[in-house]
Amino acid sequence: MKIIIVENELYLAQSISAKLNEIGFDTETYSSIKEALNSTGDVYLLSTNLPGQNCTPLISQFKDKIIILMVSYINNDTVSQPLKQGAKDYIVKPFMIEELIRKIEHYKEYQELKQQNRLFNDYTQNLLKDISIDFKVEKMTLPIVILTNYSKLVDKIVFAYMDINNRVLDYIPLTDNNWKEKIKSRQSCSLLYISDLQVLKKSERDQLFGLIDGCEFIISTTSNIETPYDSIELRTESKLYDQNEILTIDDYVKFIVNSFQYKFPDTELSKKLGISRKSLWEKRKKYGIFKKK
DSSP: OOOEEEEHHHHHHHHHHHHHHHHTEEEEEEEHHHHHTTTOOEEEEEEOOEEETOHHHHHHTTTTSSSEEEEEOOIIIIIIIHHHHHHHEEEEEEEEEHHHHHHHHHHHHHHHHHHHHHHHHHHHHHHHTTTOSSSSSOOOOOOOEEEOOOHHHHHHHHHHHHHTOOEEEEEETTTTTTTHHHHHOOTTSSSEEEEEEGGGGGHHHHHHHHTTOOEEEEEEESSSSOOOOOOEEEESSSSOOOOOOOOOHHHHHHHHHHHTTSOOHHHHHHHHHSSSSHHHHHHHHHHHHOOOO
């Protein structure tokens, strides 16, 4: 991690740099905003007491970095305004280097978590992008149990509900042997998404219902199971099958035709299925699949 120190008091800048170097950080020091604008770093320690210099250009240029203000006193110009512009935090001079390191490590971890969250969000959106839902998620009231023939359909609904309502989500699959401990250790204000209710025996379901009593939750199941909660049934013909699911020949052909009939001409599609074009036409008629022109 490279730390840029912007400080016109030479002794102070050198002292901070030396201590950070001892810990293992790479540092560069600048005495002016203009010089620092050409730097490349991960963290910027920015003095807001630079005579006749405006901190705004540096904060604007590097606001996606960790900017920690070094201030001699706190007022609107030295702290409030720079924080509004994009600086992350401030530390009052004189300060202990340990306190500065604590702030740097905190914001480093925060940035890594934000990046990880973006990665998981992008991955999830891509994973579920081909699943369409004909359901008004914003009108859904909790708690609720959703019976479905396709678990990923409920995944899509849960993530949409989470985004619409800006909720924190705890996901607990009941195929996990530690599901009881995970429910007990959840965040009290989080939304519970519990999948695979069908795998539990009745006595285990009773334990589950006792643990989540009074919570906000969405439960998914692929089997029709009686519960004390409101339930809805959502089904789809646009399933994406995984390797653990065994299909009948008819289900497989139906899935392939639905998924690829607009990606390949009928001649190529029938060839890939190992059937004639006439047979493909007959199967479309049998399954009620109509290709729009």
